[in-house]
Amino acid sequence: MTEVTAAPQLTRKDFVSDQEVRWCPGCGDYAILAQMQRIMPELGIPKEKIVFVSGIGCSSRFPYYMDTYGIHSIHGRAPTLATGLKVANPDLAVWVITGDGDGLSIGGNHMLHVLRRNVDLNIVLFNNRIYGLTKGQYSPTSKPGHVTKSSPMGSVEQSFNPISVAIGAEATFVARSADRNTKHLADILTKAAAHKGTSFVEIYQNCNIYNDGEWLHVTEADVKDDNTLILEDGEPMIFGKDRDRGIRLNGLYPEVVQLGNGTTEKDLLVHDEQAEGPELAYLLSRLGPPEFPVPLGVFRSIERPTYEAQLADQGRRAREERGDGDLATLFHATDTWIVPEDSGWIPPEQRRDVSTEVSPSTPDYTPDIHHEVEQSELQALMEKRIATLDLPEPACVKAETTLAEAIELMQDRNLGCLLVTDDSDRIEGIFAQGDIFSQVARREMDMDTTTVGSLMTSDPTTLSRSAPIGHVLHMMAGHGFRHIPIVNGDGKPVALASFKSILGFLGDLLK
Amino acid sequence: MNFKETLKAEPVRRIDLSFYVEVRKGTTVADAVEKMQASHRKCALVLDGDQLEGIFTAHDIRDLARESDALQQSIDSVMTRNPETISGDASLFEAIQVLNDKPYRYLPVLNKDGHVIGTLTHFAVLKHISDHFPEDIYNLPPEPNRFAQSRDGA
Numbered sequence: 120m121t122e123v124t125a126a127p128q129l130t131r132k133d134f135v136s137d138q139e140v141r142w143c144p145g146c147g148d149y150a151i152l153a154q155m156q157r158i159m160p161e162l163g164i165p166k167e168k169i170v171f172v173s174g175i176g177c178s179s180r181f182p183y184y185m186d187t188y189g190i191h192s193i194h195g196r197a198p199t200l201a202t203g204l205k206v207a208n209p210d211l212a213v214w215v216i217t218g219d220g221d222g223l224s225i226g227g228n229h230m231l232h233v234l235r236r237n238v239d240l241n242i243v244l245f246n247n248r249i250y251g252l253t254k255g256q257y258s259p260t261s262k263p264g265h266v267t268k269s270s271p272m273g274s275v276e277q278s279f280n281p282i283s284v285a286i287g288a289e290a291t292f293v294a295r296s297a298d299r300n301t302k303h304l305a306d307i308l309t310k311a312a313a314h315k316g317t318s319f320v321e322i323y324q325n326c327n328i329y330n331d332g333e334w335l336h337v338t339e340a341d342v343k344d345d346n347t348l349i350l351e352d353g354e355p356m357i358f359g360k361d362r363d364r365g366i367r368l369n370g371l372y373p374e375v376v377q378l379g380n381g382t383t384e385k386d387l388l389v390h391d392e393q394a395e396g397p398e399l400a401y402l403l404s405r406l407g408p409p410e411f412p413v414p415l416g417v418f419r420s421i422e423r424p425t426y427e428a429q430l431a432d433q434g435r436r437a438r439e440e441r442g443d444g445d446l447a448t449l450f451h452a453t454d455t456w457i458v459p460e461d462s463g464w465i466p467p468e469q470r471r472d473v474s475t476e477v478s479p480s481t482p483d484y485t486p487d488i489h490h491e492v493e494q495s496e497l498q499a500l501m502e503k504r505i506a507t508l509d510l511p512e513p514a515c516v517k518a519e520t521t522l523a524e525a526i527e528l529m530q531d532r533n534l535g536c537l538l539v540t541d542d543s544d545r546i547e548g549i550f551a552q553g554d555i556f557s558q559v560a561r562r563e564m565d566m567d568t569t570t571v572g573s574l575m576t577s578d579p580t581t582l583s584r585s586a587p588i589g590h591v592l593h594m595m596a597g598h599g600f601r602h603i604p605i606v607n608g609d610g611k612p613v614a615l616a617s618f619k620s621i622l623g624f625l626g627d628l629l630k
Numbered sequence: 631m632n633f634k635e636t637l638k639a640e641p642v643r644r645i646d647l648s649f650y651v652e653v654r655k656g657t658t659v660a661d662a663v664e665k666m667q668a669s670h671r672k673c674a675l676v677l678d679g680d681q682l683e684g685i686f687t688a689h690d691i692r693d694l695a696r697e698s699d700a701l702q703q704s705i706d707s708v709m710t711r712n713p714e715t716i717s718g719d720a721s722l723f724e725a726i727q728v729l730n731d732k733p734y735r736y737l738p739v740l741n742k743d744g745h746v747i748g749t750l751t752h753f754a755v756l757k758h759i760s761d762h763f764p765e766d767i768y769n770l771p772p773e774p775n776r777f778a779q780s781r782d783g784a
Contacts, residue, residue: 456646456761497633497763526695535689535735552688555695556667566696586774592767595753596760618752619729625759626730629634629723 129160136186142177147298147324148245152184154304155243159187162312164212171214172201174221177252178245178324181216195226198233201240206427212312215242219260220250223279227259234288236426237316243308244281244319245298247326248333255329267329282404282418285319286397292318293400293418298325299338303349303415310417316425337413346408350416355387358412366411373402375411392420499628500589505582505605508624510614513538513604518548518572525550525571536602538612539575545610548575549602581606584613588624591616634723636762642725643718645758647739647748650675655683659694659708660701662686673736673749676709680745682738684709689735715740718747722758725750 134156142148159169169187173179175194182189192200197215205213215233222230222244233240249267250256256269260281264273285293292314296307304322311318323334336346344360356366357378365387367376376382391399400419407413437444515538516525525537529552539548554574581604582590594600595618605614650673653662662674672688686709694700694708715738716725728737729752737750760767 500767523696526692530693552692553672555692556663556672556688582774589767590774592756592760596757596767601753618756619735622726622752622755623730625756626726629637629726 129166131156131160133166134159134186136184138183140184141180143328145327146177147247147326148178148181150298150301151243151245151304151322151324152181154301154308155181155185158305158309158312159185161309162212168210169212169214170201170204171216172197172204173216174218174226175252176218176221176250177326178216178218179221195221195224196229197221198226198229198238198240198242202233202236202238202426205238205240206430209239209427209431213240215240217242217244218251219244219246219248219258219279219281220252223259223281223284231284231288234285234290234317234319237289237291237423238426239316239428241308241311241314241318242320243311244321245324246281246321247324247330248278249326249330251326251329280404281319281321283401285321286401286404286419289397290319290419291316291423292420293404294319294420295321295323295413295415295418297323297334297338297415300343300415307417310420314420316423336408337415346412348406348412348414350390350392350403350414350418352390352392352417352420355384355389357384357387366406373406373411392417394419395421497628500592501587503588504584505586505588505591505614505616506584508588508614508616508620510605510616510620513612513615515540515544515612516550516571517541518570518575520571521567522555522569522571522574523566526555526566535617536615537571538604538615539571540612543609546579546581546604546606546612548572548577549579549604550575551602553601579604581610581612582616583607588621592621595621633759633763637723637726637759638721640722640758641718642716642720642722642739642750643741643747645722645750646754647750649673649751649754650736650738650749652677652746653686653705654678655706657705658701659686659703659705662705663691663701673751674705675738675746675749676705677746682713682715682740682744682746684711685713685736685738686710687736713738716750717742722755726755729755 140149140152166187171182171185171187171189173182173189173191174197179191179197182191190200197217201213201215204211217226217230222242230242233242246260248258248260248262248265250258255267257265257267257274257276259276259279261267261270261274261276261278263275263277266273282293282295292311294307294311296304298304307320311320323337325331325334325338335342337343344358348356348358348366350356358364363378365376365378365382365384366373367382367386368374368388373388376386378384394400397419403414403418514528514532514534516528518539518541528534529537536549536551538546539550541547548571550571554576580594580598580600582594584605584607591603594603601618603616604612605616607613649671651665651669651671653665653674653676655676655678657676666672666674674686675682676684676686684706686705690708690710700708714732714734716728718739718741725737729750735752738746739748739750741747
């Protein structure tokens with residue numbers, strides 16, 4: 120028997136990497152790093168089972184500084200890598216470190232969807248309301264009116280509230296803390312780690328170079344108690360240095376009330392982070408200065424099945440019901456083709472120059488003669504109209520025409536296809552050689568009583584004579600139509616385009 | 631490389647030549663039609679061992695449709711014997727000329743040993759060209775006139 124030895128108890132030092140931390144001295148990121156390294160040993164997870172994934176930005180340097188696995192990935196795309204990682208390795212503890220720029224600007228879309236999917240990840244968004252790495256442009260969380268390098272007259276943009284966004288995106292765990300609120304921060308990070316499903320934690324983080332003091336009202340010791348509301352599950356919402364104020368609901372809207380003079384804790388709103396609906400969490404997310412304190416803590420923490428568990432379950436069920444799949448069969452189940460090296464296949468970027476770039480020496484656009492010549496052959500598909508094609512006139516019959524009559528007509532004139540028109544001579548169907556096929560094989564129907572109307576394809580796709588020829592090929596190659604009736608403005612067929620006529624046109628282009 | 635050069639460089643054997651079925655010499659028309667119908671093909675090549683004997687297509691079915699005993703006869707008596715063929719090594723450029731100059735809808739494709747490797751069709755050529763130039767053919771608006779006539783923005 121193998122002897123099982125207990126994993127050694129890890130300490131904070133085990134999570135400190137040998138990398139030189141490159142953040143600016145005094146950056147709030149350091150505080151967050153410290154709390155993360157503090158809680159890690161307490162989670163009891165082996166180091167090799169922990170991964171930090173980040174995007175781009177100051178905050179995204181975080182993985183270098185944790186002595187765990189880490190990926191400094193693509194701008195805004197940390198949630199996608201983290202999702203793949205977690206789905207493929209459900210036993211990993213995966214953290215996503217991002218910022219207000221990385222997570223809400225370029226990565227805003229990925230953020231929404233990872234939250235909605237409820238992948239079991241812990242997402243930590245450092246919000247400093249500025250682009251720090253690029254040296255001080257306004258971000259999606261910068262306040263309206265904020266003067267920055269890219270908004271010298273003040274930002275004219277409404278800012279995002281990350282908590283509101285996360286709740287709107289159906290996140291199952293949403294919390295907020297602040298870099299300098301160390302104990303609270305450690306507590307929130309621990310709760311985020313414990314939650315099954317996507318945890319979203321916004322951390323108010325100070326950028327002391329480009330946006331210094333942004334969060335002073337919630338971090339400075341002498342004012343923070345008056346300006347913050349610490350959310351505690353099941354507890355009435357009381358705040359203030361003297362804990363003498365509270366949040367009360369007046370109809371649909373919250374208000375700040377002074378306790379005493381008949382107003383007691385019983386009148387106050389009681390926090391319920393496990394409420395199934397997002398209403399209370401959303402209402403709380405909107406609180407803030409000047410009228411209200413800023414809520415810190417867990418806004419929402421509900422249970423829902425995780426993405427990776429459901430996905431794994433589906434895979435298991437599919438195996439049970441249908442047996443093991445075969446990749447080769449799946450691969451060949453749809454259109455496939457081989458592109459040989461010497462096939463003459465042309466990479467898209469070399470096909471033809473559609474660039475409209477103008478070189479400095481030629482301020483006006485001048486056609487590149489060489490490219491004009493190269494393009495000209497297939498350009499004709501869009502430049503020439505169907506009217507210029509030499510198409511046969513279609514043979515038209517009525518829906519009441521019998522099969523015997525139709526076949527005789529097709530044989531006499533060697534046609535592969537007849538058009539069916541109504542009493543006003545407008546097209547109502549198409550009857551092709553292939554439609555006879557199944558009838559012949561069955562031998563059941565009576566050629567003299569079966570009508571064309573019963574076998575035709577009704578309401579076929581048509582084109583007008585003025586349409587570019589390319590559209591005929593588009594319909595054939597892209598949609599699989601063998602014949603395209605060409606109609607006039609009244610819907611009366613005037614010509615019939617077939618594979619042969621289009622290949623004839625292409626053949627002429629080559630001459 | 632432009633359109634013409636592409637077609638000159640591309641051999642026929644590289645495109646989709648699968649639009650046909652193979653049947654043995656002596657098969658009844660009924661069996662051949664059933665096989666064609668089952669695989670949604672409108673062309674059957676009639677083989678004697680490895681050797682191509684004839685071709686039977688939807689056109690022939692149309693012509694047989696009104697004959698009451700057509701289905702029971704041997705396909706040998708209704709197929710077109712010694713059909714024109716094309717080499718798998720011929721270029722698509724050559725193939726397009728052949729398809730345009732001759733009345734055939736299906737051209738059996740043979741390898742160097744004279745064995746059938748497929749059947750060339752108009753559709754396969756059109757599809758192949760379209761796959762090579764998707765920007766020109768697939769990326770078109772659903773309605774010819776319903777697209778932006780001028781560029782929007784910078």
